[in-house]
Amino acid sequence: MSNLAGKAYALSVLSPIKPWTTWINQAVLLYSLIQGRISKTESNLKKLTFIHYARWQVVYRDNWLGEPPGQVKYNYLLFFSNFNGTWDQYIDAFSDVVPDRLNLIWRWSVKFPGSVPVTPFKGYIRLNQYDTDYYYNAYPGAATTDVKAAIFLKQSLDKFAATNKDLDPAAFKLAYNKFLISIQNSLMSTGAGPRFTERHQAASELKGAPYVN
Amino acid sequence: MTTQAPVETLDLEDIQGFIMRSYPLPCARYVYVHIDDKQVNAARSTLEKLTELVTASTVWPDATGLEHALNIALSFKGLMALGLPTSSLISFPSAFAEGMARRKILLGDEGASDPSKWDKVWQDSNADPKKSIHLWLAVFAADESKRDSYYSQLAKLLGLGSGMSVLGFEDAGRLKDPTTQQYVNTEHFGYRDGISDVEFKGMPFPHVDGRGKLMPDGSWVPLATGEFLLGYPDESPENPLAPIPHLLARNGTFMVVRKLHQNVASFRCYLNEQSKKFPGGKELLAAKFVGRWRDGTPLTLSPDKQDPILADDVNRNNSFTYKDDRDGSRCPMGAHIRRMNPRDAMLFSKLADRRRIIRRGLTYGVHTPEDQPGNDTDEHGIMFLVMNSNFERQFEFVQQQWVHYGNDFFQGDDKDPLLGNNDGKGKMVIQGDSKTDRAPHICTGLPSFVNTRGGDYFFVPSLTALRQIALGIISTI
Structure with a gap:
């Protein structure tokens, strides 16, 4: 019943596309997919800690479940994303960092106002956003950055333990320091995180579970 | 690209002077005033008289010789008491209308910082409509006697028949050594404060690198005026959310008043104990908390020692990025200044540009010399003022996501070591250095x-807006 589960937010946006421009939108998505593999901006975007996942997908009007063919007027662009942090932070970041890319993807959607300035863009997302009915989060006390860090920490520790068994104390100390430096940015705490309402705190505490391995 | 309207010059005579920069005046008195809404005409006429005394930004760029100054701000309840029409009142942002106490979950004001534990004047303001703080007056002066004599003039204006009454006040000012009576130039924890200031378009000062926004070519340019003043394009670029009518908003800003009590003994004790385990020693540990040595030298520029010449050089002491310090080996990832203004720490400096705040603060209470343990109980701290055009996007975001959380900097739930509501369970990782094999150090039990001991959200109107409010001619029709 909420877009929030633990520290994650699920965003689903369905915006109508005119059927006769859908092929351009498809081509743009394909182009973006390729561009995303080579562009520095995209690779930096993936390093941002608060984006978990983002995907755009065209849903054709004849593929709607339960709707007879011919009933649905438009094709739709589905934007599905999971992120950590606030809705505003997420939309702000997209508008600030990749405005041209967003315009290229969404300009085929009916009445898209452009990704800059941000207020009309936010209005468009809100109007076309579908709230989440059911959302499950296995690690409510962790962001994906924390989960990735924990996996990295575990793997590094296992590797360190396996390869440094036979060192004398002085050599071990040196190796251990090097190991600590290699994992020093994977030592963040997990827990309830920022709250938006008093009930939000209670909910994330009930689900408990800061990430432990 | 963006099509921002150029802001060549601002109406300095219309903008309150303390928004631009801290006055070179070491003493302040912040006065909390209640308006009797049954005497609204008298209150408006008092406001008109006060407005004539307000210090505008025309004192800049060089305010030397200034002996005293006066600035004014109004709370949402204050605007109601002065009879603003509902159509205008409802156009103000909801965060402002709610006020600071009701934003406590977002701001981390819980435990010892909970509004139920604030100073009486702030608790009363939240609980008793007859004691609401409606008007905030700030008197700044060259010394205490000038402050007192200027204040006594004001107090006459606020006397019987003024439609206003003084609920209380708080004195603040630069700290002095108790024996020599010389200014010590730091706050209670021994850090030099007020080094970092923002730069926005139209400010009447020469450009300084490191205060505005970082461009892709590595240069620094002023931020958009609308990040700090209403009625101008912001970084989006669009005009920030502002009340109507336009003349009420234009050249005004929103201000956070926050009384921050400092636990001097806890800080000194923790620093002493923890530095026994920290190989770099006490001063380096103190520097790692903040990201600057206590004299203000940025760790990113000078990781091994204080550099007084660098610390004093306004053209260099803010001019740095984290490009060569991505892993936090110089300035830790979770250090105070890296959280308050991440510059390029998140790879895209644009992500920091819309979260900048103007910070004005003056210490209150008596300085405890460095060689003494101090105590937590005396009244000492910072009267912290923040100015921004959008509470939610700027101050509250920084407070919630960056001070009390740290995912954006790979810090998870670890909080700001100095400002975080840490409650004895706080942790900070001080990164080591792969070049020298210096191991990381983990501070626990912070x-x-x-x-927080009090505070609220205020609107700092332009002089035009103050006159309009005083004349009762605000209309949205």
Whole structure:
């Protein structure tokens, strides 16, 4: 019943596309997919800690479940994303960092106002956003950055333990320091995180579970 | 690209002077005033008289010789008491209308910082409509006697028949050594404060690198005016959310008043104990908390020693990025200044540009010399003022996501070591250095060094808006 589960937010946006421009939108998505593999901006975007996942997908009007063919007027662009942090932070970041890319993807959607300035863009997302009915989060006390860090920490520790068994104390100390430096940015705490309402705190505490391995 | 309207010059005579920069005046008195809404005409006429005394930005760029100054702000309840029409009142942002106490979950004001533990004047303001703080007056002066004599003039204006009454006040000012009576130039924890200031378009000062926004070519340019003043394009670029009518908003800003109590003994004790385990020693540990040595030298520029010449050089002491310090080996990832203004720490400096705040603060209470343990109980701290055009996007975001959380900097739930509401369970990783094999150091058991003792959200109107409010001619029709 909420877009929030633990520290994650699920965003689903369905915006109508005119059927006769859908092929351009498809081509743009394909182009973006390729561009995303080579562009520095995209690779930096993936390093941002608060984006978990983002995907755009065209849903054709004849593929709607339960709707007879011919009933649905438009094709739709589905934007599905999971992120950590606030809705505003997420939309702000997209508008600030990749405005041209967003315009290229969404300009085929009916009445898209452009990704800059941000207020009309936010209005468009809100109007076309579908709230989440059911959302499950296995690690409510962790962001994906924390989960990735924990996996990295575990793997590094296992590797360190396996390869440094036979060192004398002085050599071990040196190796251990090097190991600590290699994992020093994977030592963040997990827990309830920022709250938006008093009930939000209670909910994330009930689900408990800061990430432990 | 963006099509921002150029802001060549601002109406300095219309903008309150303390928004631009801190006055070179070491003493302040912040006065909390209640308006009797049954005497609204008298209150408006008092406001008109006060407005004539307000210090505008025309004192800049060089305010030397200034002996005293006066600035004014109004709370949402204050605007109601002065009879603004509902159509205008409802156009103000909801965060402002709610006020600071009701934003406590977002701001981390819990435990010892909970509004139920604030100073009486702030608790009363929240609980008793007859004691609401409606008007905030700030008197700044060259010394205490000038402050007192200027204040006594004001107090006459606020006397019987003024439609206003003084609920209380708080004195603040630069700290002095108790024996020599010389200014010590630091706050209670021994850090030099007020080094970092923002630069926005139209400010009447020469450009300084490191204060505005970082461009892709590595240069620094002023931020958009609308990040700090209403009625101008912001970084989006669009005009920030502002009340109507336009003349009420234009050249005004929103201000956070926050009384931050400092637990001097807890801080000194923690620093002493923890530095026994920290190989770099006490001063380096103190520097790692903040990202600057206590004299203000940025760790990113000078990781091994204080550099007084660099610390004093306004053209260099803010001019740095984290490009060559991505892993935090110089300035830790979770250090105070890296959280308050991440510059390029998140790879895209644009992500920091819309979260900048103007910070004005003056210490209150008596300085405890460095060689003494101090105590937590005396009244000492910072009267912290923040100015921004959008509470939610700027101050509250920084407070919630960056001070009390740290995912954006790979810090998870670890909080700001100085400002975080840490409650004895706080942790900070001080990154080591792969070049020298210096191991990371983990500070655990961090207590709350700072507690909130009061505060609220205020609107700092332009002089035009103050006159309009005083004349009762605000209309949205």
